[in-house]
Amino acid sequence: xxxxxxxxxxxFLFAIAVMAQPxxxxxxxxxxxxxxxxxxxxxxxxxxxxWGLRSIQKNIKSNPSLKMLLSLAGAYTFVLxxxxxxxxxxxxxxxxxxxxxxxxxxxxxxxxxGGIVLLFQALLLAHGGLSTLxxxxxxxxxxxxxxxxxxxxxxxxxxxxxxIAVFLGATLGDLMTYVTTSIQLALAFPAQQGGVLxxxxxxxxxxxxxxxxxxxxxxxxxxxVFNLLSTYNKNExxxxxxxxxxxxx
Amino acid sequence: MFTIDQYAYTNRLRVIHPGEKMAFALIxxxxxxxxxxxxxxxxxxFLMAGITIGVARIPVRFYLKLFLVPFSFLIAGIAMxxxxxxxxxxxxxxxxxxxxxxxxxxxxxIQLAGKIFCKSxxxxxxxxxxxxxxxxxxxxxxxxxLHVPALLVDLISxxxxxxxxxxxxxxxxxxxxxSRLGYVSLRTSYYSLGHLAVNLFIKTYKRSRELFVxxxxxxxxxxxxxxxxxxxxxxxxxxxAAGLDLALISLTIISWR
Numbered sequence: 295x296x297x298x299x300x301x302x303x304x305x306f307l308f309a310i311a312v313m314a315q316p317x318x319x320x321x322x323x324x325x326x327x328x329x330x331x332x333x334x335x336x337x338x339x340x341x342x343x344x345w346g347l348r349s350i351q352k353n354i355k356s357n358p359s360l361k362m363l364l365s366l367a368g369a370y371t372f373v374l375x376x377x378x379x380x381x382x383x384x385x386x387x388x389x390x391x392x393x394x395x396x397x398x399x400x401x402x403x404x405x406x407x408g409g410i411v412l413l414f415q416a417l418l419l420a421h422g423g424l425s426t427l428x429x430x431x432x433x434x435x436x437x438x439x440x441x442x443x444x445x446x447x448x449x450x451x452x453x454x455x456x457x458i459a460v461f462l463g464a465t466l467g468d469l470m471t472y473v474t475t476s477i478q479l480a481l482a483f484p485a486q487q488g489g490v491l492x493x494x495x496x497x498x499x500x501x502x503x504x505x506x507x508x509x510x511x512x513x514x515x516x517x518x519v520f521n522l523l524s525t526y527n528k529n530e531x532x533x534x535x536x537x538x539x540x541x542x543x
Numbered sequence: 544m545f546t547i548d549q550y551a552y553t554n555r556l557r558v559i560h561p562g563e564k565m566a567f568a569l570i571x572x573x574x575x576x577x578x579x580x581x582x583x584x585x586x587x588x589f590l591m592a593g594i595t596i597g598v599a600r601i602p603v604r605f606y607l608k609l610f611l612v613p614f615s616f617l618i619a620g621i622a623m624x625x626x627x628x629x630x631x632x633x634x635x636x637x638x639x640x641x642x643x644x645x646x647x648x649x650x651x652x653i654q655l656a657g658k659i660f661c662k663s664x665x666x667x668x669x670x671x672x673x674x675x676x677x678x679x680x681x682x683x684x685x686x687x688x689l690h691v692p693a694l695l696v697d698l699i700s701x702x703x704x705x706x707x708x709x710x711x712x713x714x715x716x717x718x719x720x721x722s723r724l725g726y727v728s729l730r731t732s733y734y735s736l737g738h739l740a741v742n743l744f745i746k747t748y749k750r751s752r753e754l755f756v757x758x759x760x761x762x763x764x765x766x767x768x769x770x771x772x773x774x775x776x777x778x779x780x781x782x783x784a785a786g787l788d789l790a791l792i793s794l795t796i797i798s799w800r
Contacts (some may be wrong), residue, residue, distance in 0.1 A: 323613040325666020326620060326659065329576040351694055359755035361694075365701030366709075366751040372702070373709045374740060384749060394740075410699050417674040417682070418545045419623075421613045424569070424670055425576060483624050486652065496623045518737030519744075522744065527745060 324423025331482040338430030368407040393464025396439035408435020419469035433474035442467025460520045465513030472505040551678040554599040560774040567784040568673035573793045575665035575777035581658045584665030591668035601674050625656035684771045697767050
């Protein structure tokens with residue numbers, strides 16, 4: 295009897311976890327992190343916000359139209375994340391736009407814009423939360439963009455084509471976001487036996503595997519967008535290249 | 544376009560000073576986070592739900608549906624906390640053993656998962672109270688009064704205003720594409736979505752230029768000024784909110800002992 299109920303419970307938990315739309319699943323929900331951890335991630339993220347704001351401020355002095363462009367870039371990221379992206383597995387997900395934003399606007403600006411987008415997602419869409427804003431900003435707006443941008447630059451420097459650089463940047467940026475979230479959850483809730491590492495494997499198992507196809511979908515989409523942009527909109531891209539170089543200094 | 548945003552502008556608590564609502568929501572959220580047991584978060588859920596539905600008059604069905612939004616994360620998350628995978632099975636572990644590995648739960652892990660479940664939902668109810676009763680523009684004006692850096696506040700408020708413009712553009716493009724079978728298969732979906740993202744980007748870029756020209760020709764000088772509505776302080780709300788929070792805090796202190 296006991297074995298049967300256990301099996302049933304396990305089956306249902308598994309079914310719910312698999313069927314539940316992984317859509318925005320990677321934002322840590324409101325209140326999930328204990329107070330200490332929520333506060334710690336805010337402290338970790340603060341210097342990045344400071345740094346991002348400083349660099350934006352500096353550039354606005356010489357180029358006042360930048361403020362409008364950056365606010366619109368934030369709105370663009372938000373709207374992009376509300377789109378439905380058909381995934382390889384058949385379910386729909388939402389692109390994070392992290393890779394695209396990082397390559398277009400530079401990672402420093404993305405840490406500020408990403409934080410703003412996460413605030414709107416919490417207040418307007420009920421995804422994520424206020425107390426977990428620091429943790430989510432760290433994974434989605436600091437780690438994701440920096441990895442995406444770093445990989446993109448690295449592959450370009452090593453002589454890889456634009457498409458490969460963009461694909462790897464966007465996909466790995468996405469994946470590292472999920473890995474970071476798993477680590478954040480594992481640190482807050484270490485397993486009783488095996489500690490943080492065992493707990494990390496648990497969380498990564500459930501999230502990274504469902505998110506892997508989504509990361510690849512996002513990589514593909516980002517390449518398509520980038521190809522179209524570089525074919526038809528060279529001028530705008532050149533403008534932005536100047537911008538992202540300025541912003542990420 | 545967002546139902547939450549619509550209710551924020553039309554609910555019955557709209558006339559209350561936004562600062563009071565923000566303080567109440569955030570302080571209660573903090574209490575839910577630091578509460579040592581699951582009774583206090585449970586009280587907070589009922590309290591916040593009662594105020595949001597009963598006083599602010601948010602429809603019950605919509606409110607309950609909203610609670611389902613974080614559920615996929617919540618269930619997966621607490622399942623991972625409750626489940627224990629180990630090679631050394633303890634006497635208290637209930638579960639199945641397979642090739643020397645035991646997957647199961649212990650009373651302690653179940654208790655922890657239950658606590659996190661209540662805490663999260665308690666915090667969510669505070670978030671919903673804020674987002675369903677206070678429009679974004681008013682939250683922004685409170686941030687301005689709290690001396691959040693002007694640049695950040697400007698970015699947030701411009702950002703907010705443009706979300707709606709861009710969303711209606713996306714809606715138009717999406718409808719046009721879908722009516723031409725743009726999303727009929729996986730391949731065409733990627734193609735269409737790519738074009739949508741690019742066109743939206745170009746439109747966004749052009750709009751930011753136009754906005755700058757329009758503002759500059761009207762004397763814009765690195766500072767955006769918005770007309771702000773002055774709300775009178777509601778002493779009744781303040782007293783009730785402070786009373787409830789004080790009661791919750793003293794409950795927390797008692798249960799700490």
